[in-house]
Amino acid sequence: MRNVSKFAALLTGAVALLSFPLWSPNPYITSAGVVVLSYAVLSTSWNFVGGFTGYMSLGHAAWFGLGAYGTGLLIARAGVPSFLALGLAGVIVALLAVPIGIAALRVRGASFVIVSIALVLVLLLVFQSWRSFTGGSDGLVVPRPFPDLLRPEHHVVFFYLFAVLLAVALLAWWTIDRSRFGLGLKAIREDEDKAQSLGVPTFAYKLVAFVVSATFTALGGGLYALWFGDLDPIFQFSILIGSYMVLMALLGGVRHLFGPLLGALLVGIAIEYFKMSYGDTQFHLVATGLLLAVVVLFMPDGVIPAVAGLLQRFRPQQSSIREVTAADLLEQNRSETKVEARR
Amino acid sequence: MSEQGLTTVELTKTFGGVCAVDHASVAFHHGRINAVIGPNGSGKTTFFNCVTGMIRPDSGTVAYRGRDVTGRAPHRIAAAGIGRSFQLCRIFPRMTVRENVLAAVRPRGLAGLLRSAHDPAQVERARGWLRRVGIDHLEDVEARDLSYGQQKLLELAGVLMADPETIMLDEPAGGVNPALIDRIAALVRELNGEGRTFIVVEHNMELVMSLSDHVVVFDRGRPIAEGPPDSVRSDPAVLEAYLGV
Numbered sequence: 001m002r003n004v005s006k007f008a009a010l011l012t013g014a015v016a017l018l019s020f021p022l023w024s025p026n027p028y029i030t031s032a033g034v035v036v037l038s039y040a041v042l043s044t045s046w047n048f049v050g051g052f053t054g055y056m057s058l059g060h061a062a063w064f065g066l067g068a069y070g071t072g073l074l075i076a077r078a079g080v081p082s083f084l085a086l087g088l089a090g091v092i093v094a095l096l097a098v099p100i101g102i103a104a105l106r107v108r109g110a111s112f113v114i115v116s117i118a119l120v121l122v123l124l125l126v127f128q129s130w131r132s133f134t135g136g137s138d139g140l141v142v143p144r145p146f147p148d149l150l151r152p153e154h155h156v157v158f159f160y161l162f163a164v165l166l167a168v169a170l171l172a173w174w175t176i177d178r179s180r181f182g183l184g185l186k187a188i189r190e191d192e193d194k195a196q197s198l199g200v201p202t203f204a205y206k207l208v209a210f211v212v213s214a215t216f217t218a219l220g221g222g223l224y225a226l227w228f229g230d231l232d233p234i235f236q237f238s239i240l241i242g243s244y245m246v247l248m249a250l251l252g253g254v255r256h257l258f259g260p261l262l263g264a265l266l267v268g269i270a271i272e273y274f275k276m277s278y279g280d281t282q283f284h285l286v287a288t289g290l291l292l293a294v295v296v297l298f299m300p301d302g303v304i305p306a307v308a309g310l311l312q313r314f315r316p317q318q319s320s321i322r323e324v325t326a327a328d329l330l331e332q333n334r335s336e337t338k339v340e341a342r343r
Numbered sequence: 344m345s346e347q348g349l350t351t352v353e354l355t356k357t358f359g360g361v362c363a364v365d366h367a368s369v370a371f372h373h374g375r376i377n378a379v380i381g382p383n384g385s386g387k388t389t390f391f392n393c394v395t396g397m398i399r400p401d402s403g404t405v406a407y408r409g410r411d412v413t414g415r416a417p418h419r420i421a422a423a424g425i426g427r428s429f430q431l432c433r434i435f436p437r438m439t440v441r442e443n444v445l446a447a448v449r450p451r452g453l454a455g456l457l458r459s460a461h462d463p464a465q466v467e468r469a470r471g472w473l474r475r476v477g478i479d480h481l482e483d484v485e486a487r488d489l490s491y492g493q494q495k496l497l498e499l500a501g502v503l504m505a506d507p508e509t510i511m512l513d514e515p516a517g518g519v520n521p522a523l524i525d526r527i528a529a530l531v532r533e534l535n536g537e538g539r540t541f542i543v544v545e546h547n548m549e550l551v552m553s554l555s556d557h558v559v560v561f562d563r564g565r566p567i568a569e570g571p572p573d574s575v576r577s578d579p580a581v582l583e584a585y586l587g588v
Contacts, residue, residue: 181456
């Protein structure tokens with residue numbers, strides 16, 4: 001029964017999301033939808049590291065930027081076909097993520113956060129200064145993959161391309177979540193030393209999660225490059241994009257498959273709305289900051305657990321339905337008092 | 344006793360100017376219940392950490408069953424067959440009791456890594472250990488909601504799930520009530536009877552004397568006496584370390 005309603009909810013959500021281009025009132029809104037969906041891809045990708053291992057990377061824009069520039073440069077400088085360039089950029093970033101991960105994952109907690117920020121700042125400087133190759137602050141124009149398409153159709157096509165990438169990322173996250181590998185990663189999140197003493201090869205596990213996360217983020221960046229067609233280091237390698245990924249995942253709930261997606265829908269729509277309302281001012285940043293504060297204060301585990309907890313209150317309690325023997329009840333009471341005492 | 348278990352030779356670890364473990368050479372009796380005792384700060388836990396790879400020793404060697412395992416990463420020590428619990432008990436608080444135990448399963452190959460963590464055979468095995476320590480009725484409870492004593496039992500079940508031949512327990516009786524201490528002691532005896540070696544750090548002298556076959560006394564980072572419980576109890580060096588006479 002619960003599975004059926006879960007599946008129904010999933011199907012409704014998917015249909016509502018995928019039909020968006022059909023009921024979107026104008027191309028501008030459709031393009032905002034593409035942005036929101038790209039956020040969903042990025043924060044879901046971030047969650048391979050942040051959600052499973054608890055390593056909070058604030059510098060995931062590094063992978064977003066590398067994926068975008070990798071794709072853009074391969075097309076603009078080497079004449080590689082668009083989608084081959086996207087795939088190649090993914091491979092290149094995966095290879096780069098190995099040595100970077102080996103270095104960055106040696107430190108934990110706040111130190112890891114600082115290292116991740118340093119990474120994105122270094123890349124920002126490199127891509128700004130290496131003008132002859134990257135185009136620097138003048139930007140890099142990425143040729144369109146579908147030159148014949150009109151702009152509104154272009155948005156629709158990319159909406160579905162992002163949807164496909166999101167589906168693949170979600171499937172990968174789900175596969176890991178239920179696997180032994182995933183349980184090992186979660187053990188790292190809970191207590192890394194303890195996990196290692198139980199036999200989990202923690203470093204290798206973290207590195208694999210890191211590389212997978214970087215690769216999906218890079219693919220998101222590459223797709224963004226193909227869609228947007230114009231890259232600027234200050235935007236691609238921004239701390240802000242990295243913080244958005246974290247904020248969205250935290251808001252939705254990092255322990256849940258759909259947490260980052262839900263967070264991206266809420267925050268992404270809010271950001272796009274704030275941008276539209278406050279135009280050129282930076283007020284949308286203030287609004288986003290306030291949102292983050294509210295989440296941390298009232299829903300430390302994100303929206304999904306908060307809502308689920310609320311729903312749980314309205315469900316019939318277990319003991320009122322199930323028939324229990326006296327012995328069962330005694331045992332249950334005994335364990336409950338112990339649990340209560342602990343609290 | 345001819346079989347060689349865990350041995351250390353001249354194991355040394357210094358923190359700043361403090362020599363926490365000082366040229367400690369110990370040969371534990373394989374197949375028996377060994378106890379490590381000593382005053383607070385005598386280096387017992389640092390010694391444990393050096394042996395299990397949590398800390399890299401400055402010098403000296405650790406060998407297990409004739410193989411040198413010095414400075415190996417903790418997961419490789421675990422793979423060699425040494426399990427351990429932690430002082431003050433460490434569990435995975437935001438995972439269920441069942442998941443806590445399943446986390447000790449060692450997957451083989453890519454297929455093993457991607458197989459469901461809740462594979463029926465492993466779940467059954469996990470349930471077996473939970474039943475053995477007496478908390479199988481709490482399988483679906485989040486570990487952080489257990490009482491301290493239950494968490495200690497859970498930690499033990501997790502260690503056992505990895506199926507170690509040698510189990511190192513850091514203060515198994517610390518902070519738990521007398522009834523539970525008896526239960527843990529009985530379990531240790533049982534598991535020892537099934538062929539598992541124990542190395543136990545403990546302050547509860549009554550427990551040490553009744554449980555162990557072999558006692559090693561640490562003071563200032565090195566073993567100062569060892570032998571059967573009775574002889575250690577009357578050793579003048581031990582009395583001096585404990586009472587300062």
